[in-house]
Amino acid sequence: EPEVTQTPSHQVTQMGQEVILRCVPISNHLYFYWYRQILGQKVEFLVSFYNNEISEKSEIFDDQFSVERPDGSNFTLKIRSTKLEDSAMYFCASSEGQGGDQPQHFGDGTRLSIL
Amino acid sequence: AQRVTQPEKLLSVFKGAPVELKCNYSYSGSPELFWYVQYSRQRLQLLLRHISRESIKGFTADLNKGETSFHLKKPFAQEEDSAMYYCAPLGGANNLFFGTGTRLTVIP
Numbered sequence: 001e002p003e004v005t006q007t008p009s010h011q012v013t014q015m016g017q018e019v020i021l022r023c024v025p026i027s028n029h030l031y032f033y034w035y036r037q038i039l040g041q042k043v044e045f046l047v048s049f050y051n052n053e054i055s056e057k058s059e060i061f062d063d064q065f066s067v068e069r070p071d072g073s074n075f076t077l078k079i080r081s082t083k084l085e086d087s088a089m090y091f092c093a094s095s096e097g098q099g100g101d102q103p104q105h106f107g108d109g110t111r112l113s114i115l
Numbered sequence: 116a117q118r119v120t121q122p123e124k125l126l127s128v129f130k131g132a133p134v135e136l137k138c139n140y141s142y143s144g145s146p147e148l149f150w151y152v153q154y155s156r157q158r159l160q161l162l163l164r165h166i167s168r169e170s171i172k173g174f175t176a177d178l179n180k181g182e183t184s185f186h187l188k189k190p191f192a193q194e195e196d197s198a199m200y201y202c203a204p205l206g207g208a209n210n211l212f213f214g215t216g217t218r219l220t221v222i223p
Contacts, residue, residue, distance in 0.1 A: 031209065043159070043201065043213040056208030091159065098209045100147030100166035106159040 002026045006092050006107035013082055014115055021077045021110045023092030032075045033093040033104060034067065036060070043091065049075065079112075087114045118142075119202050121214035128192050129222045136187040136217045138176075138202030147205040148185045150176055151213075154198045162200070163187070172196070192221045 005024045013019045025032050034046040048055040049067055057065075066078045075094075079086055089111050093104040118141040128134045140146060150162040163171055165178045165185060176187045185202060199218050203211040 033210065035211070035213075042215045043211075045206070045210040045212070048208060048210055056210055058210075095209075100149075100164055100205060103149060103161040103164055104211060105161070106151075108158045 004092055004094055004105050004107035006090075006110050008110060009108065010111045010113070012113045012115060015084055016081050019079050019082055019112065021079075021090050021092075021112070023075045023077070023107055024073050025075055025092070025094030026096075026105055027073070029094035029096050029105070031055075031095045031098060031102075031104075032067075032069070033095075034077045035091040035093065035106075036088040037091065037109075038085075038088045046077070046090075082112075082114045084114050086112060088112060119204055119212055119214040121200075121202055121217050123217045124215065125218050125220070127220045127222055130194055131191050134189050134192045134196070134219065134221075136200050136202075136219065138185045138187065138214060140183050140185060140202070140204045142183075142204055146178065146180075146183075146185075148176075148178060149203045149205070149211065150174070150185075150187050151201045151203055151211075152198050153201070153216075159201070192219075194221050194223055197221045 007022045032049040037043045047057040047061045064080045068076050089109045091109045092107045095102045095104045120139045148165045151159045152162040174189045199216050201216045202214045
């Protein structure tokens with residue numbers, strides 16, 4: 001069964017540095033998402049992406065964040081200048097379409113640790 | 116805005132006992148809801164979607180619009196059901212709003 005893949009599984013970065021988290025969505029999916037989960041808290045929506053542009057973003061997704069689909073397969077999340085509070089598990093997801101009959105499929109996540 | 120409440124952070128039941136994981140939501144519009152499960156060291160996986168009214172791994176969930184609930188139920192819990200369960204309504208922008216989750220432990 002096709003899966004969403006994320007790399008790296010764990011990223012350790014100094015505060016203030018830029019970090020790029022990578023995702024390969026399922027190949028025939030058109031909608032892409034990033035979520036994050038701070039330790040001990042719930043999974044929170046960051047951003048959705050469709051047709052090479054952001055569809056929706058949450059309050060968390062400020063100017064420090066950006067997403068890109070640089071080629072036909074990768075979907076990246078960049079954090080420009082990391083802060084301690086960016087430490088979290090970041091999940092990528094993709095779906096074929098929108099709505100209740102088009103579930104989102106999640107990757108294993110990237111654990112981001114900011115020192 | 117979508118909101119979801121999972122009142123139990125932890126739930127323990129004995130093997131073979133019925134289990135019910137509670138989920139209440141608030142929304143504007145027609146709700147579309149999912150249950151996701153995360154087994155130990157595995158990714159978030161779709162368990163159920165209300166739109167298909169299916170039973171997966173013995174679990175069912177009925178949308179009760181009057182009570183704004185989407186509780187997850189299984190008549191006889193199995194050890195392999197031990198996991199983290201998340202109720203998640205779908206927002207208007209197709210983003211999932213996750214609850215805080217319930218960690219289910221099935222005691223042998």
